[in-house]
Amino acid sequence: MRAPTSSLRERYPEHFQGFGRDRFVAAAIGFALFALLIYAMGHLGFFDGTLLAGFGRLFEIVGLMLPPDPGSWAHVKTFSVSLIETIAIALLGTLSAAVLALPLAFLAARNVTAQRVVRFLSRRSLDTIRSVDILVWALIWINVVGLGPFAGALAIMTADIGSFGKLFSEAMEAADRKPVEGITSTGGSHVFGIRFGILPEVFPVLISQILYYFESNTRSASIIGIVGAGGIGLHLAEAIRTLELQQTSFIVLMILVAVAAIDFLSNRLRFALIGRRGGATA
Amino acid sequence: MLRLEGVTKSFAGKHAVDNATLTVPVGQMVGVIGRSGAGKSTLLRMINRLGDPTSGRILFGDTDVTALRGRPLRAWRARCAMIFQQFNLAGRLDVLTNVLMGRAFHMPPSRALLKMWTDEEKAQALSALESLDMARMAGQRAETLSGGQQQRVAIARALVQEPDIVLADEPIASLDPRNTKVVMDALQHINRHLGITVICNLHSLDLARGYCDRLVGMSAGRVVFDDAPAALTDATARDLYGLEAGDVIGHAPPMALPAGAQPGFALAGS
Numbered sequence A: 001m002r003a004p005t006s007s008l009r010e011r012y013p014e015h016f017q018g019f020g021r022d023r024f025v026a027a028a029i030g031f032a033l034f035a036l037l038i039y040a041m042g043h044l045g046f047f048d049g050t051l052l053a054g055f056g057r058l059f060e061i062v063g064l065m066l067p068p069d070p071g072s073w074a075h076v077k078t079f080s081v082s083l084i085e086t087i088a089i090a091l092l093g094t095l096s097a098a099v100l101a102l103p104l105a106f107l108a109a110r111n112v113t114a115q116r117v118v119r120f121l122s123r124r125s126l127d128t129i130r131s132v133d134i135l136v137w138a139l140i141w142i143n144v145v146g147l148g149p150f151a152g153a154l155a156i157m158t159a160d161i162g163s164f165g166k167l168f169s170e171a172m173e174a175a176d177r178k179p180v181e182g183i184t185s186t187g188g189s190h191v192f193g194i195r196f197g198i199l200p201e202v203f204p205v206l207i208s209q210i211l212y213y214f215e216s217n218t219r220s221a222s223i224i225g226i227v228g229a230g231g232i233g234l235h236l237a238e239a240i241r242t243l244e245l246q247q248t249s250f251i252v253l254m255i256l257v258a259v260a261a262i263d264f265l266s267n268r269l270r271f272a273l274i275g276r277r278g279g280a281t282a
Numbered sequence B: 001m002l003r004l005e006g007v008t009k010s011f012a013g014k015h016a017v018d019n020a021t022l023t024v025p026v027g028q029m030v031g032v033i034g035r036s037g038a039g040k041s042t043l044l045r046m047i048n049r050l051g052d053p054t055s056g057r058i059l060f061g062d063t064d065v066t067a068l069r070g071r072p073l074r075a076w077r078a079r080c081a082m083i084f085q086q087f088n089l090a091g092r093l094d095v096l097t098n099v100l101m102g103r104a105f106h107m108p109p110s111r112a113l114l115k116m117w118t119d120e121e122k123a124q125a126l127s128a129l130e131s132l133d134m135a136r137m138a139g140q141r142a143e144t145l146s147g148g149q150q151q152r153v154a155i156a157r158a159l160v161q162e163p164d165i166v167l168a169d170e171p172i173a174s175l176d177p178r179n180t181k182v183v184m185d186a187l188q189h190i191n192r193h194l195g196i197t198v199i200c201n202l203h204s205l206d207l208a209r210g211y212c213d214r215l216v217g218m219s220a221g222r223v224v225f226d227d228a229p230a231a232l233t234d235a236t237a238r239d240l241y242g243l244e245a246g247d248v249i250g251h252a253p254p255m256a257l258p259a260g261a262q263p264g265f266a267l268a269g270s
């Protein structure tokens, strides 16, 4: 037997509110955002026919891209070397970003760093790094170290320190505090708590984030190649500019295959590093 | 000897533990009982200093535990092992590493952080695991073990601390009757054969009666009963537990031992 609805409503009025003020405000904000979207699309010319007209041209271009064709065997060789360079840029940039971000993430995580000032400073510096896009970093580094893959790797590194720092520190903050408490209760110091309580738990998360960024950076690395920071992007830009559309699609196809291969290998690597959940590690 | 003098802990103005005064002589096995929310966990956590009292003092011998900071505080925690309801192990680490954490206070971080254990340390951990029939699982990840096995790992971690006191916060609350017996027997062995003081929060009154020399009853943060188990009448118990009384009285798990029984230690495999 449960208490009558009316008496429960009386005792817990906050849970019985119908279409409350909060929900009205949420609906109003949602509607306003939608209206803004429509207005902005109109302003950018989404509705005045250019888009429709453009569609025809899009199909034309796709038609010209088929079938993918590198042109000559020599091209295949240059493209392959550049693609490997792109992957190397991505790998180097991602790994160095991860290595540099880890200590910053420790400083920014609330359950690791008790000092509020230190935490605030490290978070703000991570924000600052993150607010500059990878393309901008590429242009900056080209000015510093000159054109080439080194500038590309540096651009990826600087852009990703900010993202990694944020993601890593959030993973640490989301970690269960029970293992840390267990270690604290034995008289272990804070460092032991971090090393044996937090780190093992966040390790798989960090690994999968790093591997995902490596994959995604392989794509970014082809973009920053366009501005001259090394890799396949240079050839891609060249092919598009000279309207070698079959070559363009060939390069795109190569990037696609490379990213798929990286995805496949990184999954293997991830399971090798962290072990399947529930399996023994003995 | 452990002494609590007027220990109070409040959360946002509400007293979770209210003016608790208690003296526990060396070698006693004390059961802390009371309904959910009575303040049992809060009390135990303050003894280990996982929580700080709002007022009052906790003394061990001549040491004022509540005044400890830094390294002396960690030295105290090392002497006063804690066993948790949820085991509080590092799930992704293997059993041996988890047990070795019981030596964390005594290890130089320079090598321990690289998991470079001495043979001596490993031998101590393995022998503790062996006494709980868990040595065969030393290489396995803690999260792959059953609840009862995990709690035995946690007890092994407490043992390698070579503590003066073991605090157990509802150590059997998430275990089945068989594992309940294994864990309670292990705590009884620690108390009787190693002479370590055990303070154990228990929800089940029958278990508390069967295993403890002394019962401390808490209600709304206050110590309202403190005597031998025999002195706890059904009426007092009903008072203590209120609505929950039906759950905790007269439903003895079939394998609970009567007080005074002397179990062997390596029971786990039997």
Ligand SMILES: Nc1ncnc2c1ncn2[C@@H]1O[C@H](COP(=O)(O)OP(=O)(O)OP(=O)(O)O)[C@@H](O)[C@H]1O
Pocket: B011, B015, B016, B034, B035, B036, B037, B038, B039, B040, B041, B042, B043, B203
């Ligand atoms: N961190 C906290 N913040 C706020 N209130 C808390 C906190 N910890 C405990 N309390 C409150 O203190 C009171 C005592 O809690 P405690 O966990 O000590 O009870 P307990 O006797 O262990 O109960 P149980 O048998 O359910 O474990 C409860 O009312 C609880 O809500």
Ligand SMILES: [Mg+2]
Pocket: B040, B041, B042, B169, B170
């Ligand atoms: Mg509790």
